[in-house]
Amino acid sequence: MADEPRPSVVELAGVSFAYEDGRPVLQDVSLELPAGCFASLVGPNGGGKTTLLKLLLGLLAPMRGAVKVLGVAPREARRRVGYVPQHTRVDPHFPATVLEVVLLGRLGTGRRWGPFGRHDREAALAALHEVRLDGFARRSFAALSGGERQRVLVARAIVCEPELLLLDEPVANLDQVVEEAFFAMLAELGQRMTILLVSHDLGFVKTIVDTVVCVNRRVVAHPTSAVDGHVISELYGGDVRLVHHEHRVS
């Protein structure tokens, strides 16, 4: 018996978007990503990767076309989506404990007013366990290393038990060893949720994701095996050296 087709988690149909200066960032983009896939958005700077994520989060509205996330409009799906922003968007010196930062990911899931409840705290501790940061709850967020901070932000994103996890350049400031451990953790999370991440490190990303979405105003999705030098030079508009990394993700 043939496998049932997996439902689409992300659906974009003829989406176009431009910022106030009139520069088109995305043009007539159509894309479908099935549930359970582990996909990476790649492309040159200014190509529209982050804009695409913001459209999926409902932070921006398309000028033309339609966006659906988990079968509904992005704003309606927000509570079922986890999001890890670029590290530059987060103040590394913010006065908060690790537990407090993770708990912020529970906003919008329980009661609207007052302090978080016991169930929220338990979920936050479980999320910290999942990103291998047991024992970090009471530590100061400002005192963590870059890699630990990034794990805390992933814990914050998964504490609402999302069906889709979006990550914007999650390893941009990490060294290779920390990056490997980080992707190993993501690979584990990918067992139970759809993951879409923006990354510049195509050479490495190719080894762990199953779909590569090339974004440069227009969007083309490829199975990872089909991404070769020709696809890359078309995407970046010139020759790009694709460095092969010998990372091991277990």
Place this chain on the structure above:
Amino acid sequence: MGEFLHALPTHAFLLHALLAGLLASVACGIIGTYVVVRRISYVAGGIAHSLLAGLGAARYLRVVHGWTWLDPLLGAAVAALLAAGIIAIVGLRARQREDTVIGAVWAVGMAVGVLFIHLTPGYNEDLLGYLFGNILMVAKRDLWLMGGLDLVLLVFVGLLFHQLQAVCFDEELARVRGVAVEGLYLLLLVLTALTVVLLVSVVGLVMVIALLTLPAATAGHLTRTMAGMMVVATLLCAALTAAGLALSYAPNLPAGATTIALAGLTYFLVVGGARLVQARRRQVGLSRGTASRP
């Protein structure tokens, strides 16, 4: 100091002044923490200085047009709320223009205030009190207003602490989690404006920004959470206003200026102390690393 303690039980105005300092500390600790963490001290400065327009206009209408019911503090509150509204709307709609608009609100507010002061006949002694503060002249009504504002702020923080924490830490996340970022920012600026209005009688509008930021910034070096910052900043502010009042009493110095000088001194001592502790930790860490090397 001894003279102050001796006079305290017998002079109601001193007791009022001490109580005003303590009540102002709660507002200062809570709002000051948000101002420091969200880095909006320039916004608070703009709101504080725009008050002069309201103070000047209210006094002009009282003296020239006989509007005796119009309290200068009410005029200040209207000007502060107007300034907060303008800054919030511009900040949310066109962030790249925010600093220009704050500068304009700051300067135009001062200019309008100076024009009204010039147009108002008579000596503006009470306006000097608003410029540089006169905690010894705090009226009983002001104490009730301060107590009321403290209550509003405590309820506000009790109900919305985490939403505000999210807005201060990561505005984008706050939006994604469904927090009404615009509404909260506007509410935060409105409460900042009201706090500034009430702090004006303690230290004056020229120095209010220092009382709002220095205790909270000092607290930031002593604690690692926002809630901790609020508590420490409130206690620090209470200690500083009480000490400023006590130290200025005998030599007849301005209490507001004495309080701010103490706040500045405390801040620099704590920052210096924190630097020394960090340097010591680094040295210990380095020597441990060297000792553990084979």
